[in-house]
Amino acid sequence: MKRILIIEDNPMVVKSLQFKLTKDGYTVLTATDGREGVKMLEDQEYDLIITDLMLPFISGVQLIEHIKKNRADTPIIVLSTSKQEDIILEAFNLGVQDFITKPFSPNELSLRVKRSLESVS
Amino acid sequence: MPELYDYIFNEKNWVLRFNMICSVVFLLMILFTVVLILRSRIYKIIEEKKTARYQELLNDFVGTYIFEEDEDFKARIDSFRLNYLKGNFEQEIAIKIILNFAENLKGESREKAISLFYEWKLLEKLRAELNSSKWHRKAKAIHTCCSLQIWELSHLIEPFLNSSKTEVRQQALLYFIHRSPEDPLNFLDKIEFDITLWEQIFIQYELQNNYKGDIPDFSPYLKHTLNSVKIFAMKIIAEFNQFENSPNILPFIEDENENLRQYAIECLIELQEPAALGLLKGNFALETSSVQYTIIEYISKLGSSEDFEDIQKFISQCDWINRLKYYKNSKILTPEIISFS
Amino acid sequence: MxxxxxxxxxxxxxxxxxxxxxxxxxxxxxxxxxxxxxxxxxxxxQDEFPLLQSSNLPKISILAPAYNEANNVVNNLKSLLTLNYPVYDIIIINDGSKDDTLLKLIENFDLEPTAFLGNPALETKKVRGIYNSKNLAFKNLKVIDKINGGKADSLNAGINYCDNELICCIDVDCILETDALLKLVKPFLHNKEKVxxxxxxxxxxxxxxxxxxxxxxxxxxxxxxxxxxxxxxxxxxxxxxxxxxxxxxxxxxxxxxxxxxxxxxxxxxxxxxxxxxxxxxxxxxxxxxxxxxxxxxxxxxxxxxxxxxxxxxxxxxxxxxxxxxxxxxxxxxxxxxxxxxxxxxxxxxxxxxxxxxxxxxxxxxxxxxxxxxxxxxxxxxxxxxxxxxxxxxxxxxxxxxxxxxxxxxxxxxxxxxxxxxxxxxxxxxxxxxxxxxxxxxxxxxxxxxxxxxxxxxxxxxxxxxxxxxxxx
Structure with a gap:
């Protein structure tokens, strides 16, 4: 079973992602801020990381830089609002696979996750 | 204690008695306040825990409802409502959670979240909040109606467009922008007193960022009765580059209201409409300070150095702010300039 | 008696x-x-700050008088330059400092003197020079160098030569919250009456x-x-x-x-x-x-x-x-x-x-x-x-x-x-x-x-x- 790490501080968004992706058959683990996310990345490996771009303590971009340094092969999908175009661009420059803007459709998310995982394997 | 009481109340000198009673009262109030401080701190922690627990419960339920397609939820929904949504506190959190889902999801999932709102009969709660005498409750209720797109209560919200409380009015404006996709500003016809700068920024932001329909032509609002709406129309025409409306703006540069003249010129600057140059130069000498400032800005953006020279003879009569602006933009050397050797 | x-x-x-x-x-x-x-x-x-960023907020000029602040002025100015506000500029008024406040500013921010207009609205002690930065990163910085006259006199010089409609007077060694200007400008936006x-x-x-x-x-x-x-x-x-x-x-x-x-x-x-x-x-x-x-x-x-x-x-x-x-x-x-x-x-x-x-x-x-x-x-x-x-x-x-x-x-x-x-x-x-x-x-x-x-x-x-x- 593929393992997905979600780094997001809005509990509702976490819940939604968790529900949908668990139903799709993945193992889902969560972190509520950048620091926790970094710790969890150090402890284990994941097949996909979904992260928000606006996190407390560490910015989404800093987090992506960290992931790319330590787990360069793991695909990343970023969550953001549509106002953050420049940050999304920066994230793409760092090598993220895909992005989803809020409000998001869980079905669309499902497809993008599937696509990202397939593109790697 | 009884001795102390006797001691105080049997005192013959009433000033002394008064002071002693005051001391005791103050002391009691100090103790009360200290307890209040400590209670406030502890209460906050307890409240936060309680809220977190409840939010977790609701998040779970709503999430399950949205994403579990197979189950029959009707019975569960009713039972949840009867068990967990009895009081105000619980209902408020439920509304907050549903709002959160509705704001972050789209499509079918969002519809399901909103349907839960109705199933839980939270509409009645909203109705009650809108009729509340407390402004902050009203504002919150209007915001919820807007986010969940509850249009059936718009007749209750319409009077709030003219509420004296800023927050309530703001939410009502927001509500009506989203209410009619074809004509997002039609609520302006119902406004009875001026919209503030903040409200203008607010409406503009909504139109630019959250409004999904076609941008309408704003020129009809130039004929509104309120000056602030006319000014707002000018700003928004400039912001959305409706340069075909320049002919409608031009007459305002000779309006008797100073603000209208000023904003009309600013609008023409944004629209890059040079047709007013001659008229503005001609009117410069007799204009008020604020309008002169804007004319100088107009010339610097749409005029030439000859145009600056044309008004140079009037500058010495202007106030300092305008003289400084003129010098900065025209760079014409006058005896007043101090430069380094 | x-x-x-x-x-x-x-x-x-x-x-x-x-x-x-x-x-x-x-x-x-x-x-x-x-x-x-x-x-x-x-x-x-609503999250107000994106709202406030993307709009036509009134422009602010921050006025900061400085007297013998050579130790702190560069650091304090650096923090002022990163405030969260769409359009603002900073005017440092060097009030005839006896130390090298002005020199530190010129060196660190690439300043050059510019010509300026005399006979300002408010009378102040003589202004010796006004400096702008050659560096685009500091284009919203201006330094006024004048003869010592005290805090009020310096602020008046700042008022004279600033460009924006609102002035923000601060003590140069105060620490501001990043969103301080956005919050403090709010009353000006609720302009039922002139603020x-x-x-x-x-x-x-x-x-x-x-x-x-x-x-x-x-x-x-x-x-x-x-x-x-x-x-x-x-x-x-x-x-x-x-x-x-x-x-x-x-x-x-x-x-x-x-x-x-x-x-x-x-x-x-x-x-x-x-x-x-x-x-x-x-x-x-x-x-x-x-x-x-x-x-x-x-x-x-x-x-x-x-x-x-x-x-x-x-x-x-x-x-x-x-x-x-x-x-x-x-x-x-x-x-x-x-x-x-x-x-x-x-x-x-x-x-x-x-x-x-x-x-x-x-x-x-x-x-x-x-x-x-x-x-x-x-x-x-x-x-x-x-x-x-x-x-x-x-x-x-x-x-x-x-x-x-x-x-x-x-x-x-x-x-x-x-x-x-x-x-x-x-x-x-x-x-x-x-x-x-x-x-x-x-x-x-x-x-x-x-x-x-x-x-x-x-x-x-x-x-x-x-x-x-x-x-x-």
């Missing part, structure tokens, strides 16, 4: 004064509470952890003196100015951080260079100007903690500061004495000015008279120690009550001091303050009055450690 008679009358007078002051304080507590409660209820449902000024709450930065010019951790000051000032600032801001703002009778916007409408400030005459209380005097004059012109206006106040400043933690420096504040109060009251009890000036004339006169100014004097009276009673062996005891108890308990209420307001509103031990420390400070701190402040005030009468009138040297040293 015998001793008893005098004692009686004196008692009555003191009692009356005490009663009025108590009622005054309780009224301000009541109004402050309403104001804080209303502010808390402004939910801000001429907006002020906020000043907090005590002593012992706080500062990184890159921002407060990263709020800590209660280690020294008793600074802690006593924390309590004092709570009383002044959370119970005093909030109430006055609600009644629209605010007389003072702190010179450490405030925004003013430039045009109105110029028309009212700019800062008064002949007083040491220039911040209070300007606002009173601007308000008076608007009232006399019969233009409807308002003054905004934002209770959010936006600005942090280092307070004196040495008794000597504190004395100088309070001495100066007293002289400033007296000068302002004297300059605008026409407004006192004058119905033409509404709340300002009928409530605010009298309050400042009888309570802010006179309270220390009444206390001194009380002490002299007490000595007089001892001399004539007329002291009733029971009366004295009860009187002291009532005064002490009232003082504690007022301070503790201010602590409660802080708890109710912002709880900047999060650790539980801080509350206990603050309560201890409240208990000791009337005994250890207050008499000193009273004396500094009296000395201020004496100095005014004897004609001494300067700012005095205020040496500051520099906040960058407060890191763990």
């Amino acid at each position: 015998n001793i008893d008679k005098i004692a009686d009358i004196a008692s009555w007078l003191f009692l009356a004064y005490g009663l009025i002051i108590s009622i005054g304080y309780m009224t301000t507590a009541f109004f402050s509470f309403l104001e804080i409660r209303d502010y808390k209820r402004k939910y801000n449902f 001429i000024a907006s002020g906020g709450v000043i907090r005590v930065a002593n012992s706080c952890k500062v990184e890159d010019g921002r407060i990263v951790e709020v800590k209660l000051p280690d020294s008793f003196l600074a802690r006593a000032q924390v309590v004092e600032y709570f009383r002044a801001f959370l119970m005093g100015r909030m109430a006055w703002s609600r009644l629209d009778g605010l007389l003072l916007i702190s010179g450490a951080f405030g925004i003013f409408d430039k045009k109105t400030a110029i028309e009212a005459g700019g800062y008064n260079t002949k007083t040491v209380g220039e911040d209070m005097e300007l606002l009173v004059r601007m308000r008076r100007f608007m009232r006399e012109k019969k233009i409807k206006y308002t003054v905004g106040f934002v209770p959010d903690p936006l600005c942090w400043t280092e307070v004196p933690d040495k008794w000597r420096i504190l004395h100088r500061q309070r001495n100066r504040w007293t002289r400033g109060t007296v000068e302002t009251l004297w300059i605008h004495r026409k407004m006192l009890f004058n119905p033409k000036y509404k709340i300002l004339g009928l409530l605010s000015m009298p309050y400042w006169l009888f309570f802010e100014w006179m309270a220390p004097i009444i206390e001194l008279i009380g002490i002299i009276y007490f000595i007089f009673l001892i001399v004539f062996d007329a002291v009733d120690y029971r009366v004295l005891g009860i009187f002291l108890v009532v005064v002490y308990t009232f003082a504690i009550l007022f301070s503790v209420t201010a602590l409660f307001f802080e708890e109710y509103s912002f709880q900047q001091y999060k650790k539980p031990k801080y509350i206990l420390k603050l309560i201890t400070t409240v208990l000791l303050e009337p005994l250890l701190y207050h008499p000193f402040i009273m004396w500094a005030s009296i000395k201020g009055n004496i100095d005014i009468i004897t004609g001494r009138n300067q700012w005095g040297e205020m040496s500051k450690k520099g906040l960058s040293q407060n890191t763990d």
Whole structure:
């Protein structure tokens, strides 16, 4: 079973992602801020990381830089609002696979996750 | 204690008695306040825990409802409502959670979240909040109606467009922008007193960022009765580059209201409409300070150095702010300039 | 007229004064509470800051006078350059520093002199030069170099040569929250009436952890003196100015951080260079100007903690500061004495000015008279120690009550001091303050009055450690 790490501080968004992706058959683990996310990345490996771009303590971009340094092969999908175009661009420059803007459709998310995982394997 | 009481109340000198009673009262109030401080701190922690627990419960339920397609939820929904949504506190959190889902999801999932709102009969709660005498409750209720797109209560919200409380009015404006996709500003016809700068920024932001329909032509609002709406129309025409409306703006540069003249010129600057140059130069000498400032800005953006020279003879009569602006933009050397050797 | 008679009358007078002051304080507590409660209820449902960024907010010019600030000016300026606000510029006014403040600025920010216009609106000491930066990264920086003339004079020079419609006057070593300008400009946006000024709450930065010019951790000051000032600032801001703002009778916007409408400030005459209380005097004059012109206006106040400043933690420096504040109060009251009890000036004339006169100014004097009276009673062996005891108890308990209420307001509103031990420390400070701190402040005030009468009138040297040293 593929393992997905979600780094997001809005509990509702976490819940939604968790529900949908668990139903799709993945193992889902969560972190509520950048620091926790970094710790969890150090402890284990994941097949996909979904992260928000606006996190407390560490910015989404800093987090992506960290992931790319330590787990360069793991695909990343970023969550953001549509106002953050420049940050999304920066994230793409760092090598993220895909992005989803809020409000998001869980079905669309499902497809993008599937696509990202397939593109790697 | 009884001795102390006797001691105080049997005192013959009433000033002394008064002071002693005051001391005791103050002391009691100090103790009360200290307890209040400590209670406030502890209460906050307890409240936060309680809220977190409840939010977790609701998040779970709503999430399950949205994403579990197979189950029959009707019975569960009713039972949840009867068990967990009895009081105000619980209902408020439920509304907050549903709002959160509705704001972050789209499509079918969002519809399901909103349907839960109705199933839980939270509409009645909203109705009650809108009729509340407390402004902050009203504002919150209007915001919820807007986010969940509850249009059936718009007749209750319409009077709030003219509420004296800023927050309530703001939410009502927001509500009506989203209410009619074809004509997002039609609520302006119902406004009875001026919209503030903040409200203008607010409406503009909504139109630019959250409004999904076609941008309408704003020129009809130039004929509104309120000056602030006319000014707002000018700003928004400039912001959305409706340069075909320049002919409608031009007459305002000779309006008797100073603000209208000023904003009309600013609008023409944004629209890059040079047709007013001659008229503005001609009117410069007799204009008020604020309008002169804007004319100088107009010339610097749409005029030439000859145009600056044309008004140079009037500058010495202007106030300092305008003289400084003129010098900065025209760079014409006058005896007043101090430069380094 | 015998001793008893005098004692009686004196008692009555003191009692009356005490009663009025108590009622005054309780009224301000009541109004402050309403104001804080209303502010808390402004939910801000939408995330306002993207909203405020992308719009046509009024442009602000930050004015920061600098005198002998070579040690701090570069760091402080760097933090000012990263404030969150769409369009603003910074004007540093080098007030004839004797050290190399100007040189440091020129070197670090790539400055070059530019030509400038003479005969400005406000008269100031001679401006020697105006500098802009060659570097695009600092294009919103301007430095005015002038002959020394004091803080008010420097601010006037800044007002003269700044470009934007709003001026923000700050002390260059204050620490601002990143969103401070966005929050403080809000009252200008609610322009049902013209807004001429907006002020906020000043907090005590002593012992706080500062990184890159921002407060990263709020800590209660280690020294008793600074802690006593924390309590004092709570009383002044959370119970005093909030109430006055609600009644629209605010007389003072702190010179450490405030925004003013430039045009109105110029028309009212700019800062008064002949007083040491220039911040209070300007606002009173601007308000008076608007009232006399019969233009409807308002003054905004934002209770959010936006600005942090280092307070004196040495008794000597504190004395100088309070001495100066007293002289400033007296000068302002004297300059605008026409407004006192004058119905033409509404709340300002009928409530605010009298309050400042009888309570802010006179309270220390009444206390001194009380002490002299007490000595007089001892001399004539007329002291009733029971009366004295009860009187002291009532005064002490009232003082504690007022301070503790201010602590409660802080708890109710912002709880900047999060650790539980801080509350206990603050309560201890409240208990000791009337005994250890207050008499000193009273004396500094009296000395201020004496100095005014004897004609001494300067700012005095205020040496500051520099906040960058407060890191763990």
